[in-house]
Amino acid sequence: MNTPLDPTTSAASDAPSDSPLLLANVSRRGFLTGVSALGGLVLVVGFPAALRAADPPKYGADGMPDGWVDDPLAFVAIGEDGTVSIVCHRSEMGQGVRTSMPMIVADELEADWKRVRVVQAPADQKRFGNQDTDGSRSTRHFFDPMRRCGAAARAMLETAAAARWNVPVSEVEAQNHEVVHRASGRRLGYGALAKDAAKLPVPARETIRLKDPARFRYIGKGNLKLIDGPDIVSGKAQYAIDTRLDGMLYAVVARPPVYGGRVSKYDATQALKVPGVVRVVEIESSAPPAEFNPLGGVAVIARNTWAAIKGREALTIEWNDGPNAEYDSVVFKATLEQAARKPGKVVRNEGDVDAAMASAARRLEAEYYIPHHAHATMEPPAATARIVHGKCEAWGCIQSPQVARDRIAKRLGISLEDVKVNVTLLGGGFGRKSKPDFMIEAAVLSKAMGGAPVKVTWTREDDLHNSYHHTVSVEHLEAALDAQGKPVAWLHRTVAPTIISTFNADAKNQAPFELGMTAINMPFVIPNVRIENPEATAHTRIGWFRSVSNIPHAFAVQSFVAELAAAVGRDPKDFLLELIGPARRIDTRTQGDTWNYGESPERYPLDTGRLRRVIETAAREAGWGKALPQGRGKGVAVAYSFVTYVAAVVEVAISDKGELTIPRVDVAVDCGAQINPERVRAQMEGACVMGVSFATAGEISYKAGRVEQDNYHSYEITRMAAAPREIRVHLVPGSFSEPLGGVGEPGVPPIAPALCNAIFAATGKRIRGLPIRDQLKA
Amino acid sequence: MVTLHVNGKPQQVDVTPDTPLLWALRDALGLTGTKYGCGMALCGACTVHLDGQAVRSCVTPVSAAVQRKVTTVEAIGADRVGKAVQAAWVELGVPQCGYCQTGQVMSATALLKQKPQPTDADIDAAMSGNICRCGTYTRIRAAIQQAAGRKGGTK
Numbered sequence: 001m002n003t004p005l006d007p008t009t010s011a012a013s014d015a016p017s018d019s020p021l022l023l024a025n026v027s028r029r030g031f032l033t034g035v036s037a038l039g040g041l042v043l044v045v046g047f048p049a050a051l052r053a054a055d056p057p058k059y060g061a062d063g064m065p066d067g068w069v070d071d072p073l074a075f076v077a078i079g080e081d082g083t084v085s086i087v088c089h090r091s092e093m094g095q096g097v098r099t100s101m102p103m104i105v106a107d108e109l110e111a112d113w114k115r116v117r118v119v120q121a122p123a124d125q126k127r128f129g130n131q132d133t134d135g136s137r138s139t140r141h142f143f144d145p146m147r148r149c150g151a152a153a154r155a156m157l158e159t160a161a162a163a164r165w166n167v168p169v170s171e172v173e174a175q176n177h178e179v180v181h182r183a184s185g186r187r188l189g190y191g192a193l194a195k196d197a198a199k200l201p202v203p204a205r206e207t208i209r210l211k212d213p214a215r216f217r218y219i220g221k222g223n224l225k226l227i228d229g230p231d232i233v234s235g236k237a238q239y240a241i242d243t244r245l246d247g248m249l250y251a252v253v254a255r256p257p258v259y260g261g262r263v264s265k266y267d268a269t270q271a272l273k274v275p276g277v278v279r280v281v282e283i284e285s286s287a288p289p290a291e292f293n294p295l296g297g298v299a300v301i302a303r304n305t306w307a308a309i310k311g312r313e314a315l316t317i318e319w320n321d322g323p324n325a326e327y328d329s330v331v332f333k334a335t336l337e338q339a340a341r342k343p344g345k346v347v348r349n350e351g352d353v354d355a356a357m358a359s360a361a362r363r364l365e366a367e368y369y370i371p372h373h374a375h376a377t378m379e380p381p382a383a384t385a386r387i388v389h390g391k392c393e394a395w396g397c398i399q400s401p402q403v404a405r406d407r408i409a410k411r412l413g414i415s416l417e418d419v420k421v422n423v424t425l426l427g428g429g430f431g432r433k434s435k436p437d438f439m440i441e442a443a444v445l446s447k448a449m450g451g452a453p454v455k456v457t458w459t460r461e462d463d464l465h466n467s468y469h470h471t472v473s474v475e476h477l478e479a480a481l482d483a484q485g486k487p488v489a490w491l492h493r494t495v496a497p498t499i500i501s502t503f504n505a506d507a508k509n510q511a512p513f514e515l516g517m518t519a520i521n522m523p524f525v526i527p528n529v530r531i532e533n534p535e536a537t538a539h540t541r542i543g544w545f546r547s548v549s550n551i552p553h554a555f556a557v558q559s560f561v562a563e564l565a566a567a568v569g570r571d572p573k574d575f576l577l578e579l580i581g582p583a584r585r586i587d588t589r590t591q592g593d594t595w596n597y598g599e600s601p602e603r604y605p606l607d608t609g610r611l612r613r614v615i616e617t618a619a620r621e622a623g624w625g626k627a628l629p630q631g632r633g634k635g636v637a638v639a640y641s642f643v644t645y646v647a648a649v650v651e652v653a654i655s656d657k658g659e660l661t662i663p664r665v666d667v668a669v670d671c672g673a674q675i676n677p678e679r680v681r682a683q684m685e686g687a688c689v690m691g692v693s694f695a696t697a698g699e700i701s702y703k704a705g706r707v708e709q710d711n712y713h714s715y716e717i718t719r720m721a722a723a724p725r726e727i728r729v730h731l732v733p734g735s736f737s738e739p740l741g742g743v744g745e746p747g748v749p750p751i752a753p754a755l756c757n758a759i760f761a762a763t764g765k766r767i768r769g770l771p772i773r774d775q776l777k778a
Numbered sequence: 779m780v781t782l783h784v785n786g787k788p789q790q791v792d793v794t795p796d797t798p799l800l801w802a803l804r805d806a807l808g809l810t811g812t813k814y815g816c817g818m819a820l821c822g823a824c825t826v827h828l829d830g831q832a833v834r835s836c837v838t839p840v841s842a843a844v845q846r847k848v849t850t851v852e853a854i855g856a857d858r859v860g861k862a863v864q865a866a867w868v869e870l871g872v873p874q875c876g877y878c879q880t881g882q883v884m885s886a887t888a889l890l891k892q893k894p895q896p897t898d899a900d901i902d903a904a905m906s907g908n909i910c911r912c913g914t915y916t917r918i919r920a921a922i923q924q925a926a927g928r929k930g931g932t933k
Binding site for chain 1: 809851862871873910921
């Protein structure tokens with residue numbers, strides 16, 4: 001039943017309008033697409049609102065390129081056999097979107113899930129609405145449109161049945177894949193009605209009758225298994241790296257090791273002698289900013305992947321390293337620290353911080369450091385492209401298919417209509433696969449090979465060396481306390497190369513969307529507050545990484561609060577709650593925030609009541625306050641991110657030798673109503689492990705402009721034995737009539753500070769620089 | 779040409795003898811359930827069974843696999859233990875992105891065939907060579923325990 005995603009046959013046959021299914025291709029009357037004023041201009045995928053301040057504010061899906069679509073003809077097709085095909089237009093990377101989004105449509109449609117197949121949409125934002133699968137947005141932006149899709153299709157089936165029986169439509173009702181005439185008990189299956197329904201106009205949006213949430217079958221229940229589960233465990237699931245086409249060639253690319261570098265000269269003589277190597281092709285480099293362009297370099301094209309890898313080893317390349325040849329992480333950390341110790345651009349200023357600091361009973365300061373990180377998706381970037389009669393078709397593990405399509409068209413100099421981008425399953429995404437550079441490489445190489453299909457595979461070394469790395473940051477915090485130990489002044493200087501530098505090489509300040517991630521929107525009740533952003537220069541491609549700037553900001557802010565609590569001898573949980581203060585709804589614009597995750601500050605205020613509740617829930621469930629044996633400790637942290645509230649209580653056990661284990665983590669999440677609670681839990685569990693991973697183990701560092709880590713032995717990822725033994729997720733109930741929050745990212749930010757706060761509780765040792773590695777053994 | 783015995787069948791593979799089994803399976807035979815993750819036996823995504831033992835196919839040259847029985851994830855469901863492992867994985871919703879899970883299933887199956895009732899320490903030892911970047915470890919552990927209970931047919 002569960003249709004395996006097969007990119008090699010996805011061509012036209014996967015799109016419902018081209019299939020023999022019937023509820024398709026009729027009038028679109030009554031359906032307008034919600035189209036963003038931003039149109040196709042996407043300077044930074046996922047952050048459009050931050051960059052076009054002159055535009056009138058548009059929020060939610062309206063603020064995204066091509067907005068949303070709720071046309072059932074784009075998303076639903078019903079065959080005469082009753083099979084319901086539902087399109088998923090967002091990319092599946094482990095968040096469960098191929099289950100959760102079609103489930104919304106199926107529920108409103110009263111479809112029997114056992115008779116639903118999921119069809120993956122190719123890149124076509126005009127038809128499907130925004131497809132940039134990042135920012136933890138899929139469900140909160142498409143819950144309502146997908147409900148309307150399903151409900152409209154249900155209405156068409158009901159209308160068709162009523163006409164067949166010659167009864168008023170008010171007398172019939174769709175129930176579990178058939179329409180029932182209540183008075184007579186007559187029934188017609190969806191397959192029998194599909195043909196008639198397809199002839200009907202789509203009902204106008206304002207006439208659509210949504211289900212009462214009390215009657216949901218699937219939404220909110222967590223009763224459906226992953227649609228791709230059986231294919232995944234049997235090896236049938238198709239990722240981009242698995243694409244196979246007739247006559248396909250295999251490529252690996254030697255890319256400039258330094259950002260902004262290029263090939264000076266190369267010698268392919270030995271490479272071409274490697275059995276299986278077909279050709280060596282140079283890919284042109286472009287000067288920074290990198291944007292989504294391929295980095296350039298020398299590609300080896302072969303009959304199989306191994307021959308391409310061996311061929312690349314045999315290349316002789318002389319690189320011109322360019323302006324970033326001196327980039328050195330040790331030196332750069334000192335540079336960031338110097339910047340953090342001097343005043344910078346003031347981005348929020350309340351009261352008089354300097355006066356309060358000068359007259360305070362007590363002052364504390366601390367600096368926190370988090371290095372670069374790589375997404376290190378288990379499936380490295382991979383893409384295949386072919387060009388037939390001037391038309392390019394590509395397959396990729398891509399979070400932003402429309403951007404890939406657009407950039408391939410531009411690079412090849414062909415029209416958008418002549419590019420088709422198919423979305424495979426993604427073996428992890430985490431933001432890396434929002435950048436289509438690797439898909440453009442495949443298209444460029446196919447063109448060089450006369451249009452032959454070429455698959456580009458990044459090796460793990462390529463992935464770590466040439467990623468769009470998470471930024472590196474120093475956060476400088478100062479606070480003044482009065483005689484009662486109450487904070488009266490707060491100074492936060494946040495210094496980190498900005499993601500904007502990947503699009504504008506001169507950018508040195510964090511963008512509103514970065515500051516708006518747990519820095520500028522600090523919600524504590526403190527009368528004197530100043531938040532500054534000194535400049536920082538990027539020397540590598542900076543990209544977005546699951547939960548983005550919340551990682552450094554939440555680590556610093558939530559660690560510092562615990563440091564203040566310790567300084568005045570208070571319980572850190574009670575102290576944190578006191579700082580947050582009473583329940584209130586903060587319009588984050590009053591804090592100077594212009595981002596709020598692209599959501600309306602009225603619809604989505606920062607609700608300190610919800611912030612308090614997740615802390616209280618996690619603390620209660622974790623047994624906060626109970627005595628623990630020697631060497632054990634608990635720490636708490638909270639974050640508001642992606643308009644969701646998550647608190648974590650981490651329990652650590654530290655041996656006499658300083659070995660760290662994590663017996664248990666309690667996570668409380670308030671993301672509003674949960675569409676698929678089972679996957680919300682899974683996302684929180686995974687986010688917890690990712691947080692533990694970058695807190696304890698990994699680091700990407702540079703020397704002479706080059707990344708020092710090559711593979712998983714030097715860029716460590718948390719493994720089973722070091723992972724938390726138990727992760728308990730506590731879902732705060734929500735209402736379907738209230739706005740939804742994000743799920744994919746918000747579980748990450750509180751983990752590292754909660755872990756380090758637990759270590760402090762257990763040992764008295766304060767960790768201010770990540771990763772922890774052997775700091776506990778010193 | 780090299781002759782391999784894969785999933786019960788002899789297969790002619792046109793690769794050089796130094797080619798890792800991983801790439802022979804994936805590129806020459808189209809058995810793409812065995813995944814590339816690191817190429818250095820660091821992540822376990824490429825795990826297959828060689829005469830019933832879990833090995834990392836990315837560092838196993840095809841020359842070392844001739845005359846031996848290669849089992850990949852595509853055939854592991856034919857094994858009673860493998861089938862129980864796959865069923866537990868689906869039942870408990872272990873996969874997130876799913877990319878590493880074929881390797882996890884192969885490592886877990888090898889473990890349970892050797893130790894039908896593994897302890898937590900056994901699971902740590904057998905599974906810590908398999909990285910999951912999505913962080914599904916708690917569910918992997920639970921699924922192994924569930925599969926261990928099921929194998930006897932009593933649960």
